[in-house]
Amino acid sequence: xxxxxxxxxxxxxxxxxxxxxxxxxxxxxxxxxxxxxxxxxxxxxxxxxxxxxxxxxxxxxxxxxxxxxxxxxxxxxxxxxxxxxxxxxxxxxxxxxxxxxxxxxxxxxxxxxxxxxxxxxxxxxxxxxxxxxxxxxxxxxxxxxxxxxxxxxxxxxxxxxxxxxxxxxxxxxxxxxxxxxxxxxxxxxxxxxxxxxxxxxxxxxxxxxxxxxxxxxxxxxxxxxxxxxxxxxxxxxxxxxxxxxxxxxxxxxxxxxxxxxxxxxxxxxxxxxxxxxxxxxxxxxxxxxxxxxxxxxxxxxxxxxxxxxxxxxxxxxxxxxxxx
Amino acid sequence: xxxxxxxxxxxxxxxxxxxxxxxxxxxxxxxxxxxxxxxxxxxxxxxxxxxxxxxxxxxxxxxxxxxxxxxxxxxxxxxxxxxxxxxxxxxxxxxxxxxxxxxxxxxxxxxxxxxxxxxxxxxxxxxxxxxxxxxxxxxxxxxxxxxxxxxxxxxxxxxxxxxxxxxxxxxxxxxxxxxxxxxxxxxxxxxxxxxxxxxxxxxxxxxxxxxxxxxxxxxxxxxxxxxxxxxxxxxxxxxxxxxxxxxxxxxxxxxxxxxxxxxxxxxxxxxxxxxxxxxxxxxxxxxxxxxxxxxxxxxxxxxxxxxxxxxxxxxxxxxxxxxx
Numbered sequence: 001x002x003x004x005x006x007x008x009x010x011x012x013x014x015x016x017x018x019x020x021x022x023x024x025x026x027x028x029x030x031x032x033x034x035x036x037x038x039x040x041x042x043x044x045x046x047x048x049x050x051x052x053x054x055x056x057x058x059x060x061x062x063x064x065x066x067x068x069x070x071x072x073x074x075x076x077x078x079x080x081x082x083x084x085x086x087x088x089x090x091x092x093x094x095x096x097x098x099x100x101x102x103x104x105x106x107x108x109x110x111x112x113x114x115x116x117x118x119x120x121x122x123x124x125x126x127x128x129x130x131x132x133x134x135x136x137x138x139x140x141x142x143x144x145x146x147x148x149x150x151x152x153x154x155x156x157x158x159x160x161x162x163x164x165x166x167x168x169x170x171x172x173x174x175x176x177x178x179x180x181x182x183x184x185x186x187x188x189x190x191x192x193x194x195x196x197x198x199x200x201x202x203x204x205x206x207x208x209x210x211x212x213x214x215x216x217x218x219x220x221x222x223x224x225x226x227x228x229x230x231x232x233x234x235x236x237x238x239x240x241x242x243x244x245x246x247x248x249x250x251x252x253x254x255x256x257x258x259x260x261x262x263x264x265x266x267x268x269x270x271x272x273x274x275x276x277x278x279x280x281x282x283x284x285x286x287x288x289x290x291x292x293x294x295x296x297x298x299x300x301x302x303x304x305x306x307x308x309x310x311x312x313x314x315x316x317x318x319x320x321x322x323x324x
Numbered sequence: 325x326x327x328x329x330x331x332x333x334x335x336x337x338x339x340x341x342x343x344x345x346x347x348x349x350x351x352x353x354x355x356x357x358x359x360x361x362x363x364x365x366x367x368x369x370x371x372x373x374x375x376x377x378x379x380x381x382x383x384x385x386x387x388x389x390x391x392x393x394x395x396x397x398x399x400x401x402x403x404x405x406x407x408x409x410x411x412x413x414x415x416x417x418x419x420x421x422x423x424x425x426x427x428x429x430x431x432x433x434x435x436x437x438x439x440x441x442x443x444x445x446x447x448x449x450x451x452x453x454x455x456x457x458x459x460x461x462x463x464x465x466x467x468x469x470x471x472x473x474x475x476x477x478x479x480x481x482x483x484x485x486x487x488x489x490x491x492x493x494x495x496x497x498x499x500x501x502x503x504x505x506x507x508x509x510x511x512x513x514x515x516x517x518x519x520x521x522x523x524x525x526x527x528x529x530x531x532x533x534x535x536x537x538x539x540x541x542x543x544x545x546x547x548x549x550x551x552x553x554x555x556x557x558x559x560x561x562x563x564x565x566x567x568x569x570x571x572x573x574x575x576x577x578x579x580x581x582x583x584x585x586x587x588x589x590x591x592x593x594x595x596x597x598x599x600x601x602x603x604x605x606x607x608x609x610x611x612x613x614x615x616x617x618x619x620x621x622x623x624x625x626x627x628x629x630x631x632x633x634x635x636x637x638x639x640x641x642x643x644x645x646x647x648x
Contacts, residue, residue, distance in 0.1 A: 075613075084613075131481075132481070133480050133481040133485075147579065147580070149473055149474075149476075149478045149480065149485070150473075150474065150476050150478065150479075152473075152474045152476075154473045154474065154579075154580050154581075155474075155581075156457050156473065156580055156581025156582065157455075157456070157457040157581055157582060157583035157617070158581055158613075158614075158617060159581075160581050160613050160614065161457075161473070161579065161580050161581035162578075162579070162581075163578040163579075163581075163611055163613075163614075164578060164579065166578050166611040167574075167575040167578045167579070168571055168574065168575060168609060171571060171609065178611055178612065179612065180609070180611070247492055247495060250491075250492065251491040251492060251575065252579065254486075254487040254488060254490050254491045255471065255478075255485065255486070255487075255488065255491075255576065255579045255580070256471070256478050256480055256485050256579070256580075257478075257479075257480025257481055257482055257483075257484050257485035257486075257487075258480065258481060259481035285492060285495065285504070287487055287490040287502055287504070288502065288503065289399075289408075289482075289484050289487075290482075290484065290487075293481070293482060
């Protein structure tokens with residue numbers, strides 16, 4: 001019997017690096033992870049990954065065949081095969097990650113950033129399957145995004161396109177992790193909604209179950225739970241967040257006019273609490289010709305690790321282009 | 325001797341409709357125009373265009389051969405071949421413009437909006453020749469734009485992508501022609517800078533050569549001339565305009581990371597007066613990874629009508645895809 005072809009999908013995170021064996025249909029045969037040890041050099045991580053992948057693949061080797069490696073990593077650059085000044089890793093400067101992998105594996109290897117990988121995953125296996133124009137936005141600690149137009153991911157001239165989290169909401173606004181002020185990420189992310197609650201706690205006098213929580217302790221999950229119990233400040237925080245997100249999604253639509261925008265990550269877990277008002281404000285801010293056209297969807301990659309499936313989709317796309 | 329293949333490039337404007345015979349290298353053999361008579365039905369305009377094109381082409385017929393028709397028109401939709409609710413034409417609803425042309429000409433016909441046509445023209449014959457990722461922005465009475473990524477124009481899911489003029493600068497800001505508030509077009513256009521001067525005339529007490537000019541009379545050219553003579557309010561109006569434009573260009577870069585942004589149209593005629601501060605503010609508002617990478621360029625279609633060359637480029641691109 002012919003062996004099942006599988007790609008290794010790897011998600012390099014600040015804490016853990018997760019990998020899985022992903023088949024052409026987006027089924028993840030097996031998943032495992034190792035600690036990233038962010039302070040270690042990249043070659044050490046790749047060496048440990050080689051050992052772990054080899055070990056985990058061994059029991060599958062009779063039925064499956066490895067045919068490529070896809071990597072999603074912060075600041076991963078598709079064109080150069082590098083990770084450049086990754087925010088959560090102590091790797092210095094520009095690291096040739098694809099080159100490091102190729103020393104261990106005689107296979108096609110490709111890399112991109114985590115949000116782009118997620119967009120490729122949604123397009124190949126998830127909510128955007130069959131769509132040629134869509135945007136994927138991750139509302140986690142930060143805001144990442146991947147834009148697909150004409151059926152292709154937009155990498156831009158330098159491989160860094162799709163930084164919607166760093167479009168500007170208010171040039172005199174909140175300080176952002178990027179060193180500038182007023183970026184979307186500082187409002188419409190899991191951490192941004194926490195900042196909004198603290199702003200509202202200062203402005204309003206209503207009682208609120210979050211008045212006893214410190215800035216270090218508060219999470220977007222706590223805000224969702226408070227909102228579900230009717231807490232007025234938590235409810236308003238969702239409204240403020242959705243208005244800003246809806247406005248910037250309307251701007252994004254004015255750029256690439258996607259068929260759908262897919263939201264996922266921590267803040268998207270609030271479900272209708274965030275989707276419903278974001279959709280309403282987006283429609284309000286849309287140019288009339290775009291109204292009632294753009295779907296706002298949750299991730300369709302529910303069965304498995306989105307980032308791993310996305311990294312798998314990256315290399316499956318490369319293999320398809322090479323006719324493999 | 326083989327005849328030179330030429331495409332008809334047509335620019336449908338509110339006042340005049342201009343056409344020209346454009347060869348594969350972007351040379352316009354001849355240009356002519358007819359009044360649009362915006363209140364007339366579309367079939368009448370197309371009929372008059374057929375007569376005019378036939379008449380003007382007759383003297384060229386020994387040396388040239390018509391091989392297609394490209395049309396740039398407000399709200400032109402590439403996918404459907406239509407013009408939909410065109411702002412400056414009294415044509416009602418959705419008009420099948422490609423269908424109307426095909427009744428007269430047994431040739432390939434394609435349509436898109438004027439800014440998209442300009443982007444195709446810059447890419448094929450102008451300042452973006454050889455680039456795969458760029459944006460063209462027209463700063464006329466309105467603000468139009470065409471986005472190219474991966475070497476392809478982004479039409480989006482509905483054919484209406486690239487409405488950067490209607491991204492939102494300030495949701496409580498100026499009323500825009502589209503019925504919403506605070507669109508980029510209401511600030512960073514030839515008409516927007518006039519509105520900015522009137523705002524500054526109200527705020528400031530300095531003498532200004534434009535204090536004797538009415539809102540109906542003022543033009544962006546008058547503001548440029550006043551600024552060149554050192555008028556402080558005119559100079560400040562350029563600074564205000566450039567700051568807003570620079571900020572929204574930085575947002576556009578965060579979407580598609582282009583190699584260059586090309587500015588043209590009425591306000592771009594102010595040259596360094598608008599390019600220099602716009603570039604400076606754009607760099608200030610750019611996410612650090614994008615800084616000092618993006619060129620801000622004037623149109624490279626200096627020899628001839630940009631819109632006609634753009635419409636010609638549209639159909640040359642179609643013919644190339646069909647192997648003609």
